[in-house]
Amino acid sequence: MYNQIKLHEVIYKTEELLNISDNRYKITIQIANRAKRKKYEDLDIIDDPNIKPIIRSILEMVDEIKQPEIIGD
Incomplete structure (x- = not known):
C-alpha cells in the first residue's frame, strides 16, 4: 500500500x-x-523496510482521519 x-x-x-x-x-x-x-510490534512483519515507522504512522493516521469508514467498528 505504501510502497514507493x-x-x-x-x-x-x-x-x-x-x-x-x-x-x-x-x-x-x-x-x-x-x-x-x-x-516493536511489526518487528516480524517486513512489508517494506524502506518505510520508517514514523512515516507509516503519519500516513495511516491521515487515512484514518480522512476516511473513518476504513477503521471499522
Missing part, C-alpha cells in the same frame, strides 16, 4: 494531518507513540 512513497507526498500528508488537528502537540505525541508501538 515520495518525499513530497509525506510532507503533504504531514501538513494535512497538522492542519486537521486542533492541537499540534497532541497529534505529534500520538504519531510518535504509534510509531514506537509499530517499531
Whole structure:
C-alpha cells in the first residue's frame, strides 16, 4: 500500500494531518507513540523496510482521519 512513497507526498500528508488537528502537540505525541508501538510490534512483519515507522504512522493516521469508514467498528 505504501510502497514507493515520495518525499513530497509525506510532507503533504504531514501538513494535512497538522492542519486537521486542533492541537499540534497532541497529534505529534500520538504519531510518535504509534510509531514506537509499530517499531516493536511489526518487528516480524517486513512489508517494506524502506518505510520508517514514523512515516507509516503519519500516513495511516491521515487515512484514518480522512476516511473513518476504513477503521471499522
